[in-house]
Amino acid sequence: MDRLTRKELKTDKFALEVGEIFDYLREHQRESTRYGVAAAIVLVLVAGSLSYRRYQHNLREEALNVALRIQEGQVGQAGNEFVPGFPTQAEKDKAVLKAFTDLASKHPGSDEGAIARYYLGTEAANQGKTAEAEKAFRDVIASGNATYGPLAKLCLAEVCAGQGKLAEAEKLVRSLIDKPSALVSKEHATIALARLLAPTRPAEARKLLEPLRTARSVVSRAALTALSELPAK
Numbered sequence: 001m002d003r004l005t006r007k008e009l010k011t012d013k014f015a016l017e018v019g020e021i022f023d024y025l026r027e028h029q030r031e032s033t034r035y036g037v038a039a040a041i042v043l044v045l046v047a048g049s050l051s052y053r054r055y056q057h058n059l060r061e062e063a064l065n066v067a068l069r070i071q072e073g074q075v076g077q078a079g080n081e082f083v084p085g086f087p088t089q090a091e092k093d094k095a096v097l098k099a100f101t102d103l104a105s106k107h108p109g110s111d112e113g114a115i116a117r118y119y120l121g122t123e124a125a126n127q128g129k130t131a132e133a134e135k136a137f138r139d140v141i142a143s144g145n146a147t148y149g150p151l152a153k154l155c156l157a158e159v160c161a162g163q164g165k166l167a168e169a170e171k172l173v174r175s176l177i178d179k180p181s182a183l184v185s186k187e188h189a190t191i192a193l194a195r196l197l198a199p200t201r202p203a204e205a206r207k208l209l210e211p212l213r214t215a216r217s218v219v220s221r222a223a224l225t226a227l228s229e230l231p232a233k
Contacts, residue, residue, distance in 0.1 A: 069082065074086070156172055177193065
């Protein structure tokens with residue numbers, strides 16, 4: 001037998017494999033057709049799922065945009081298609097609360113839902129409704145949202161401190177120092193911890209703040225302000 005070249009060997013091997021595949025398909029035509037249909041159905045389902053997710057994402061974004069437009073609404077003035085108007089501040093507050101509450105309840109677990117819960121928490125805290133604020137912030141933290149969870153944790157620490165739960169507040173802030181995020185940097189959390197400790201442990205607070213005096217401008221200004229508020233040595 002003549003020796004085959006490497007190219008011929010590869011070609012023959014390929015032809016053999018292709019032939020085996022076609023032989024197998026001929027022998028199992030009904031099964032292969034059925035599996036092909038099943039694969040097509042899976043592809044259709046995946047495409048439909050992705051399309052539905054995009055649709056849901058667009059709905060959430062639009063709901064958030066509506067809520068933000070209401071929040072920016074004008075009181076005592078006529079509204080327009082971009083900025084709504086309200087006869088009184090009370091009417092505006094009611095509309096804003098409803099918009100964010102609806103968003104949070106209809107889309108839990110999403111970024112938009114977390115933003116809504118965070119907003120509701122800050123509003124409740126500003127109005128002195130600490131129980132509502134605490135629940136909202138804990139909900140955002142429990143959602144595991146990497147962007148707004150740390151912000152909610154920082155706010156919850158303030159609420160806990162206001163309730164006299166200093167140990168829990170300190171634990172929350174220290175966890176942010178250990179694991180900073182895009183919106184809550186290590187320096188930001190350190191300054192927050194120093195402010196928390198200042199009334200009872202001013203020396204420790206000063207020790208935290210001193211290294212930040214020469215940090216980037218925004219951090220250094222905040223650190224210097226916090227240092228100026230510490231009790232005199």
